Amino acid sequence: MAEELEKLPLFPLNTVLFPYSQIQLNIFEERYSELVRECLEGDKSFGIVLIRSGKEVGGPADPYMVGTVARIVSTQSHPDGTMDIHILGERRFRIRKLDESRPFLVGYVEPVVELEPEAGPRTDALVMKVRESFRMLIEKIMERQDFKVEISFPSDPTALSFIVANILQIENIQKQRLLELTDTNERFIAMLPILERQAESLSHTVYYRLGKAELSEHIHPN
Numbered sequence: 387m388a389e390e391l392e393k394l395p396l397f398p399l400n401t402v403l404f405p406y407s408q409i410q411l412n413i414f415e416e417r418y419s420e421l422v423r424e425c426l427e428g429d430k431s432f433g434i435v436l437i438r439s440g441k442e443v444g445g446p447a448d449p450y451m452v453g454t455v456a457r458i459v460s461t462q463s464h465p466d467g468t469m470d471i472h473i474l475g476e477r478r479f480r481i482r483k484l485d486e487s488r489p490f491l492v493g494y495v496e497p498v499v500e501l502e503p504e505a506g507p508r509t510d511a512l513v514m515k516v517r518e519s520f521r522m523l524i525e526k527i528m529e530r531q532d533f534k535v536e537i538s539f540p541s542d543p544t545a546l547s548f549i550v551a552n553i554l555q556i557e558n559i560q561k562q563r564l565l566e567l568t569d570t571n572e573r574f575i576a577m578l579p580i581l582e583r584q585a586e587s588l589s590h591t592v593y594y595r596l597g598k599a600e601l602s603e604h605i606h607p608n
Contacts, residue, residue: 391482391494394455395421395432398447398491402561403434403454403475406545407552414468415443417489422458422471431457433479433493436562449491451481452498452566475548478565503543503570512574513543519581520550526588547573554580 397418403409413419425432433453440447456473463469478498485492503509521537540546551564554577567573 391496392479394479394493394495395425395430395488396435396449396453396481396484396491396493397421397432397456398435398437398440398442398449400437400442400558401434402436402558402565403456403473404548404552404561404565405454405475405477406540406548407475408459408472410470410472412468412470419467419469421490422461422469425458426461431455431476433495434473434475435481435493436558446486447491449481450562450566452478452562453481454478454565498566498568500544501569509543509571512571512578513546515578516546516550516574516581519578519585520553523581523585523588524553526585543574544570547577550577550581555584556580 397411399411401409413422421432424430432455434456435449435451435453437447438450454475455477457476459472459474461469461471478500479493479495480498481493481495483494485494517539524537540549547564547570551561551573554561564573564576567576
């Protein structure tokens with residue numbers, strides 16, 4: 387079976403990476419420095435997986451089986467040997483076999499295939515509701531920070547669903563469930579009540595600040 391699957395270095399984190407989202411990682415453990423060097427030398431990507439149990443630093447970690455392929459966008463090395471890497475989530479995978487013979491985990495993986503959103507009034511209505519709820523949430527968050535924003539939405543509903551999922555302030559296990567769904571409309575339905583609650587909460591209390599890492603190409607602060 388391994389010959390039919392993609393071999394992918396894995397980086398377990400206490401973070402869920404979604405397709406289309408970007409994060410920055412500080413690399414200081416030798417095992418992950420080795421992983422990054424190999425990827426840079428071979429122009430390859432690696433996989434980000436949420437930790438199910440174990441440690442993010444200094445020990446083994448048992449990952450969830452669905453993760454996201456990360457492409458290294460840029461790197462910055464430091465005199466102490468550490469580095470910062472900026473990564474972009476591209477596509478999802480499912481682990482079918484783990485190889486623990488290297489200093490870092492390696493997975494033999496297959497693609498997670500998203501069902502094509504069914505064209506029609508139901509999908510159109512969900513997209514519209516998610517867009518409006520998302521716009522309201524982002525505008526309220528940025529108003530708290532004295533920013534005005536311009537939001538552009540991707541035309542692809544699946545891309546929209548992942549961009550919205552990345553912004554939500556929810557537990558990692560909830561984000562993992564959204565990542566694992568293979569139906570865009572189901573993802574929209576799961577996210578809508580959360581979007582609406584979080585937008586409503588901002589009418590009564592200070593909520594959270596968005597950092598640079600959370601701002602994608604679709605959210606433009608003025």
